[in-house]
Amino acid sequence: MSPDTTNVIVRESARARRITLRALPSGIEVVVPRGTPRHHVDRAVTDAGPWIARVQTRRDRAPTLGLGRPGVLWRHGNPELNAAPTTRAVIEQYRSITRSFLDFSVPSTAAGMGVAPRSWTVRSATTRWGSCTHARQTLSFNWRLSLVPIDIAQHVVIHELAHLRHPNHGPSFWRLVGETDARTRERRAWLRAHGAEVMGYDPAVAIR
Numbered sequence: 001m002s003p004d005t006t007n008v009i010v011r012e013s014a015r016a017r018r019i020t021l022r023a024l025p026s027g028i029e030v031v032v033p034r035g036t037p038r039h040h041v042d043r044a045v046t047d048a049g050p051w052i053a054r055v056q057t058r059r060d061r062a063p064t065l066g067l068g069r070p071g072v073l074w075r076h077g078n079p080e081l082n083a084a085p086t087t088r089a090v091i092e093q094y095r096s097i098t099r100s101f102l103d104f105s106v107p108s109t110a111a112g113m114g115v116a117p118r119s120w121t122v123r124s125a126t127t128r129w130g131s132c133t134h135a136r137q138t139l140s141f142n143w144r145l146s147l148v149p150i151d152i153a154q155h156v157v158i159h160e161l162a163h164l165r166h167p168n169h170g171p172s173f174w175r176l177v178g179e180t181d182a183r184t185r186e187r188r189a190w191l192r193a194h195g196a197e198v199m200g201y202d203p204a205v206a207i208r
Contacts, residue, residue, distance in 0.1 A: 008052075009127065010041055019044045023055045023192060024127050058193065065194055067147060067201045070208035076101070077149040082206040090203040095122045097146035098153075105157050106139070113180055115164040126199055129156045129191070132163035139164075147198050155187035 008028045016033045019041065023029075032041055045052070067074060073082040073090065075097055084090045099122050106120050120139040130141040139160050145153040158180045166173035178184045 074147045087204045090206045094146040095143045098122050098143045130160040132160045134167040
């Protein structure tokens, strides 16, 4: 099976020392050192073709969540009748749901992990569930967390909080995540299977 490269995103990084690929909710991200020749990037994608194809097959076989239901607003996996009149109002509703969840989850989870974020925000994103600015000890999260089950949203919180202590994805990082969430492997499998569908969700469907 030939991989579909339409969802391959190339990102230059000043910190990257080599070309790396990873599966994101919206596709495959290729991180390259600045100034990397395009033919080197293309070669890396070609060499990783079997892995990309496996990722895409796994996602294609996953059952859909059915998020595109007209007139429905989702609250952590549970459908509600939407009363928001515009797409912008729908997004604001989702941001509010996510903010309420974070304001409850982040402080208590951070205390249990021995970290103390200075602040957290809700933002719009198309590729990431959340991010951590280690130097400032601040976090940001995608409003689409309001669409996913509460345990999956909680796992994303744990992931970003762990970055306050470990800015990379090394063994110490995953050890902390695993100690905090014993079902880390299961949560990550869910995100790999359904991430593209959630990231591709169109909030305008809620007002149809």
